[in-house]
Amino acid sequence: xxxxxxxxxxxxxxxxxxxxxVAVGLVLIFGVMGVINFAxxxxxxLGAYAVVALYADLQLPFLFAVSAGxxxxxxxxxxxxxxxxRPLRNNPLGGxxxxxGFLMILQALAVMGFGVRMEHVPPVTxxxxxxxxxxxxxMPRLFVIIAAVILLTALxxxxxxxxxxxxxxxxxxxxxAAALQGISIxxxxxxAMFIGAGLAGVAGALTxxxxxxxxxxxxxxxxxxxxxxxxxxxxxxxxxxxAAVAYSLVHTFVxxxxxxxxxxxxxxxxxxxxxxxxxxxxxxxADRA
Amino acid sequence: MLLEMxxxxxxxxxVSAIRNISMRVPEGxxxxxxxxxxxxxxxxxxxFSGLEPLQAGEIHFNGKRIDRLPAHKIVxxxxxxxxxxxxxxxxxxxxxxxxxxxxLRRDKTGIETDLEAAFARFPRLRERRxxxxxxxxxxxxxxxxxxxxxxxxxxxxxxDEPSMGLAPIIVEEIAGIIEELNAQGMTVVLVxxxxxxxxxxxxxxxxxxxxxxxxxGPAGExxxxxxxxxxxxxx
Numbered sequence: 001x002x003x004x005x006x007x008x009x010x011x012x013x014x015x016x017x018x019x020x021x022v023a024v025g026l027v028l029i030f031g032v033m034g035v036i037n038f039a040x041x042x043x044x045x046l047g048a049y050a051v052v053a054l055y056a057d058l059q060l061p062f063l064f065a066v067s068a069g070x071x072x073x074x075x076x077x078x079x080x081x082x083x084x085x086r087p088l089r090n091n092p093l094g095g096x097x098x099x100x101g102f103l104m105i106l107q108a109l110a111v112m113g114f115g116v117r118m119e120h121v122p123p124v125t126x127x128x129x130x131x132x133x134x135x136x137x138x139m140p141r142l143f144v145i146i147a148a149v150i151l152l153t154a155l156x157x158x159x160x161x162x163x164x165x166x167x168x169x170x171x172x173x174x175x176x177a178a179a180l181q182g183i184s185i186x187x188x189x190x191x192a193m194f195i196g197a198g199l200a201g202v203a204g205a206l207t208x209x210x211x212x213x214x215x216x217x218x219x220x221x222x223x224x225x226x227x228x229x230x231x232x233x234x235x236x237x238x239x240x241x242x243a244a245v246a247y248s249l250v251h252t253f254v255x256x257x258x259x260x261x262x263x264x265x266x267x268x269x270x271x272x273x274x275x276x277x278x279x280x281x282x283x284x285x286a287d288r289a
Numbered sequence: 290m291l292l293e294m295x296x297x298x299x300x301x302x303x304v305s306a307i308r309n310i311s312m313r314v315p316e317g318x319x320x321x322x323x324x325x326x327x328x329x330x331x332x333x334x335x336x337f338s339g340l341e342p343l344q345a346g347e348i349h350f351n352g353k354r355i356d357r358l359p360a361h362k363i364v365x366x367x368x369x370x371x372x373x374x375x376x377x378x379x380x381x382x383x384x385x386x387x388x389x390x391x392x393l394r395r396d397k398t399g400i401e402t403d404l405e406a407a408f409a410r411f412p413r414l415r416e417r418r419x420x421x422x423x424x425x426x427x428x429x430x431x432x433x434x435x436x437x438x439x440x441x442x443x444x445x446x447x448x449d450e451p452s453m454g455l456a457p458i459i460v461e462e463i464a465g466i467i468e469e470l471n472a473q474g475m476t477v478v479l480v481x482x483x484x485x486x487x488x489x490x491x492x493x494x495x496x497x498x499x500x501x502x503x504x505x506g507p508a509g510e511x512x513x514x515x516x517x518x519x520x521x522x523x524x
Contacts, residue, residue, distance in 0.1 A: 160385075179339075180340075
């Protein structure tokens with residue numbers, strides 16, 4: 001029993017790792033730009049396909065493929081900022097709708113490029129860390145956990161210790177006052193979009209060997225991401241991480257002990273509960289919600 | 290003349306905020322704009338810092354035309370704006386707030402020196418340097434935004450109603466700070482509803498009434514002006 005709990009915790013930790021990357025990216029974009037990026041799940045999918053193309057098809061090193069995936073999806077994010085969100089800056093609802101249109105374009109491109117069937121990406125290593133007879137952690141999953149810790153720590157350092165980090169946060173809190181310090185909203189939007197999209201892309205790239213890669217894989221990711229950021233508090237980055245961990249723990253445990261559908265129901269009920277008891281989310285502040 | 294506004298007009302849609310306003314701010318002076326609520330004082334200040342576009346007229350600063358520049362470029366020209374209602378970054382610490390003021394600067398040593406100077410000028414900010422700005426009192430927040438503006442090493446400071454909502458003793462402190470800054474060479478444009486405070490501090494004053502320039506003159510003269518005394522000094 002203890003072993004089952006331990007194994008489930010490891011599984012949950014893995015899920016929490018890539019979900020926090022996705023959720024934090026989504027919150028960053030919303031916080032700085034005020035726009036809800038519905039295409040975020042497809043940016044995740046794009047990162048996965050980058051690994052399919054570079055690592056599985058072209059046999060390039062996995063780490064290189066993941067890094068290239070991060071940069072590539074980040075650049076796609078920059079394109080989205082310039083072409084979709086900037087022209088619609090005064091119309092957040094329009095930005096949301098535009099992002100829905102864009103996600104369909106991305107899905108269609110994936111289908112055209114790779115077909116509808118699921119891609120299988122061979123894992124980098126078949127090694128498994130064995131803690132005991134019933135408790136093990138596959139190395140590829142450990143990579144995801146380690147990568148998430150490194151990336152989130154780097155993001156934290158960027159946001160709290162660099163001038164662009166302060167600028168980003170300032171811009172999210174009061175764009176006009178930020179402009180008075182010389183911080184341009186175009187600049188902070190670009191940074192937020194690159195990082196936010198890049199995080200979704202790298203999450204997709206890292207998990208590509210562990211999931212079935214297909215053009216519609218973004219759908220479940222975005223739904224979970226929205227639940228996570230609503231529970232965590234829509235303006236809060238720390239909330240996104242905490243909620244990602246909490247949600248993944250709950251979801252993984254319920255899936256293990258019951259089944260996946262019930263896990264989904266429990267997850268959504270959790271979100272409803274938070275919305276009723278504290279509508280701004282666990283860490284959220286009233287203004288942004 | 291450091292700052293000059295010529296025949297400026299601003300409307301919000303069909304509503305005219307200021308009409309044909311002209312002002313001059315000499316280097317090293319404290320110039321004030323006084324007037325009732327809604328007279329157009331803040332609008333004028335916001336025009337200087339690029340937050341409001343002009344429908345007509347021009348603004349020149351330091352020999353350069355600035356009224357077409359976006360707000361984030363105007364700081365770079367040497368104008369720092371302490372906005373109405375303080376406008377701290379609530380979820381940044383005191384120190385982070387101050388550092389955002391230095392965003393455009395690349396001289397790391399200079400920034401650290403100026404940060405120290407800010408804490409020396411405002412000891413209460415040093416005490417609270419790691420606190421979130423939103424947890425501070427109104428007076429402390431006012432000092433924070435003045436400190437933040439100074440971190441840009443501006444040639445000119447625009448101050449929009451610094452006394453608003455503050456206890457008289459804090460207002461006195463802030464008046465002292467403005468005087469001190471000016472004595473050290475800072476040009477100040479002060480918008481105030483508190484006409485007494487404004488006329489005590491300033492060299493020259495402009496009186497706005499519902500978007501028009503009603504009066505202007507040396508502060509001392511305006512202080513003795515019958516209309517000003519009746520309408521704004523409560524005498």
